Amino acid sequence: MFDSHLVTAHGELRAERAATARRLIALGRYTGVRMAELGNTHQDWVVDDWELVAVEVATELGIGRQRASTEMAHGRTLIERLPRLAEVFLAGDLEYGHFTAIAARTALIVDPDLLGIVDERVAAQAPGWAARSRDRVAELVDWLVLEVDPEAIRVAKQRRAERRIDVTPAGNGLADVIGTADAADAAVFDKRLDELARTVCPNDPRSHAERRADALRALSEGATRLACMCGSAECPAGTAEAPAGSIVIHVLAEQATVEGDSETPGLLPGYGAIPAEQVRQMAARARCTPVPRPPALPTEPGYRPSARLADFVRARDLTCRWYGCNAPAEVSDIDHTVPWPAGVTHPSNTKLYCRTHHLVKTFYTGWSDIQGPDGSLTLISPAGRVYQSTPDGALFFPQLAARTGLLTRAQAPPPTPTRGLAMPTRARPRAHERAYRIARERALNRARAEANPPPF
Template sequence: MSDEGLIDALRAAHGAAARAQAAEVFAVRELYRRHRAESVEPGPGGVRAGEFAASEVAVAVHADEATAGALIDIGLALEESLPRTRLAFEAGRIDLAKVRVIVDSTRGLSREVAGVVETRLIEVAERTEPARLRQAARRWAARLDPRGAQRRRERRQDQRDVRIRAVQDSMAVFDGLLPAPGAQTVAMRLREMSLQVCGQDPRTMPQRRADALVALADGSGRLRCTCGRGRRCANSVVPPQTPRRPLVQIGIPAESLLGTSEAPAFLAGYGPIDAALARTVAEHARFEVISEREESEDGGGRETSARWVRAVDGICRFPGCVVPAAESEPVDGPAEEAGRAAGAGSYVLCARHDRLKVLADKGKTRWCVAPADHDRLRWTAPTGGVHITVREGARYLFPHTDVDRPVGGRTGAEQSEPDSRPLPSDRPTAVDLVFPVAGHLPVHLQLTRIAPEDEIPVTERSADAY
């Protein structure tokens, strides 16, 4: 079988798995409906309607009851309010991961807005991954129903939590559910601390982040280098530093900042947030004005271009990667055409995908990276698949450039009507229903380095990265 044939077989198998997932969800939903029918009038002290359906599912397929309950909930949502998603799921066009995004993203919306968003999400779901699909859903919902987005965010903040779960081998999982700006503040601070050691430190980036979190809690506030070289280490003697708040970047349209519009803002590393939250964070922010096209009055210096490119790209330009532009490096595009604005031919890539592009440019891998046009980047996989990425940050800074946004939804007074439907439950203990491998520790060395955020920047390495 050729590489192309293998990819086709993979897609066919994935579609078959999606159809099997749909069959499982609908079977679980039907079992729940039958349980409810049998206990419509339980009487005092009796069985509540459908109370033990999840228990029966759990023992039948050897799963936990929380997973079974989530499957029931998804099945009911598809039956009651998402008919187009149900049909696409049955046909194997979208899998459970994407169905779950659509279910979560349309709850709390009016039926009008949910219908508009659902149609566009199904179209996009067939050519993107769940993380980007979730960002698109939040962006569109915030634009079609901005007041509703603020209301849902305020209700969700009541679920914030941090907890510890014991796992095997004397280890524990520390996780939590935090407001996005706070979570990004913690993440950026841990990253900064992870880069305080020298290039000879033997720890991986995940190990450094874990140790940095403990250092934050024990009061030391700094990650000590473990290179073992003592005073020969360049980081052995660290001058005292004035405490400062970690960098969190938010891109917001000028109209939203001034309160004349409710277009969503973009929180680097997370995605869309409502304009009201962005204005609250902006009360203590330092501002940089970004024009729609970078001007070259100063000669188009690299510092100015890098600032502009990071702002308009927002995140790494590899398909599916969500590493913030602040943690990525600008990469020069091909020779700029006459009259093109400074920096317009450049884009940002995280350390892992910058390495992929360098290897591709040297002919050491069959990937191909090339501009598709002024703002789009084309990635051609070794088997011929073409993936196009756009400037994600520009969609928020300049909302009129978001050409794939849906049109419709509530306006005026209708937007202020409260929606009492429950929000999806995203507690810290949520289970990945598609790939239930949370907590799995890869054995093979290359697999331990596969997450883009775990790649140590080339400037911090002791050996040649390429």
Template sequence: MSSNDGIGSGVGSDADVAALAQLVADAERVTDAARAAQIHEVRVLAAAGRLAEQQAARDDERITAREMALRSIAAELAGVFVTTDRTLQRRIDEARDLVENYPVTMEAWEAGRITRGHVRVIQDTGCVVPAEVRGEFERVAIERCEGETPNRVRDALVHLAERLHPRSFSERHEAAAAGRCVRVQAGPDGMSDLIATLPTVIAEGVVDRLTRQAREIIDARPQADAAGADAGEAGEAGAGSAAAEADADADAPHGSSFSGDTRTIDQIRADVFADLLLAGAPALDPTADGDGNGALGAIRAKVQVVVSALTLTGEDDGPADLVGRSPIDAATARQLAGDNTAWDRLLTHPVTGTVLECDTYQPTAAMRRLLRARDRHCRFPGCRQPAIRCEIDHTHAASDGGPTHVCNLAHLCKRHHDVKHHTRWRVRQLAGGLLVWTSPTGRVYREDAPSALVAFAPAADGALPGPPPPPPPPF
């Protein structure tokens, strides 16, 4: 919990704030100039691609004419851009695709409604959208991009593009899942990469479990070090005992001695991964004792999935949302729901999709479930750290009388929790989980509670669901 009060003079004087305001104004001018230069560059590269096609049209060797013309022009421009002709050729293709296939996006970029980052996301996610509906995709995508950072809007655009694809996500996932495999790619110095191609929800669960087991091992280091020190003192009493222990350790897996363990979390994840596959249960478990298995074997992967009731009942095959990652197919979501007793039923706003209530109320635990479902990620402008890795913060500090209620709570990652507590950033929370942030220079940022990416109700007459209408201005 944090407070906005008690900011020390070292954070920044009024003169510092004035200097920062000038820097912000300069940054705005630089951003406008950079945008104009980027747009000009894209149009120049697109024109180079058209020139290559015109040159190829006058050549009788149709098979290689366009490729050779494009390579020649790319090589010419590569010297100006100080890069390789291969890179320039790829950028020419991307620029021409953008100019010719995304005209609405180009107009919005030129008008300053979106940034270069938004353009890349629209182009990347829109590649699966059929040409006949791409204009509608662009319109909705641009509206969703306005006021949001590119990384925050990517998941929504992926789902939007999926709904417009001629084949359902479930059909494509079924075909892709048939290619799941495990393969070894040899590397240098006696190392190899073990690569598993798996459904996304399985892969995320594997990484989550490995990460939490690795953290358990790191947290157990102080006790292991203390036990190792005690064993060392006892060993001085007899050399024969020490010799026997050394022989036993000679056959133990690499890194199995926890006393003085200095492995990084990546190294521990790799060791536990190999241990689980080879032994079936973690042998490197510092919490184990002689009476049975330790705590690591009981740890299970956790993923947060949002799925509509229509999908669960089989009335549609719309993809579910693996929060913070990517869509998952309907069949996997149904299986998760059938095997899991911890699913929460969410009541959402019929227009905005904002989560309003959970199906049960239990002090503290219910609030946490509701906040996790409502916020989805850190609520500082532009941050996308998943809520399950954030801290719950009192918007109005509890020490100053702020209530412990969902209307005064929101998720903040550690970085932005510290920013709120130790800088001149200010925040207030309005109805519906709306946060209004004010920067040290007085700039206001509106942070709406994100609507669910999953469509909880079917669209009328097959119409494409657009972004929710904005609520009335809070200030």
């Protein structure tokens, strides 16, 4: 007998697909309404109206700004470009991954009549593609596009153009390094790791594979040898000398861990916990800077925070404090919650904002924030929506949430009429950039076809 639980699971899958379609379409409709309200008056701004709407969406949904922008675009695609496919999606007959493939492979079609033909054909066939892979769906859509509008075919990128190196957290003080590189460069890299791994003495306790992994740091620092771990003062391999470099990483740890009196792990922001023993090994070679405690951080006279105050704010916050944003400290600005000079330079009035959210707060009216002495933040949207944010550093080290002093909240000065002139601008508006890319790719397809006419 067919299990009722399996039937339920299939029904839930269809419901999940339909819910995804409804969410995307709702975002697409909201985007259209908001863009009309804003009037597209800031096309040349780095943070243009689309980016502002993406900030609103991301903040309300608690997701990343880039994901919000992508889903807004998907919603507009379902509404404006592929309405028949939207019906299939809403019925639960289309996977989200398949939709993104279809949207990407039809993005170069600019003639509405031709797009309508492709939409009809794809919508008719898509329910039968459920069990197919995303790549196979892309191939099937390409086949339809090639028949209807050959200039709109998305030529697959050459493998060489896709080379990349990714470094992602793997937990327990480890990370995965995965990538694709030029074959000759990869061969040199491979041999160099082998060479460094062999510079230790025979008593080194690590396997050759472990030494190759450890050689990554020596290679990055420009060292000519790998530090041997045999523990002997008479080691014939000598020491690993590395020139002083400009690459800096920050690891947070309790003083007791560094001194060997605690096994509390350290934290490498973005990568997670670092075992205490590894922290001590790193500390032996690194410059250790104590993070000042709140009572030692008084009000400062100038606009730019001192190094001590900046260290504390970055350690306490770890990431951009805008609700839903996870931009790391190293790419975030230190923002005065109440703008300086009305607001003082003090840990209770400073926190991290990534550049985009910093620009939104500075140049768009309506957004406001209130900071508590423990680093907590209340963000208020132009629509009066309230979002609460707490500093990430304090989740790992509660002492970083100690109260830094209750300030009398000053009134922020009104914006000056010429404030917008200081906003960084784009080389070309977003819509023009998209039209340019589409026209260029279609022209390349046309030139390729003219140079190699059928039969191929």
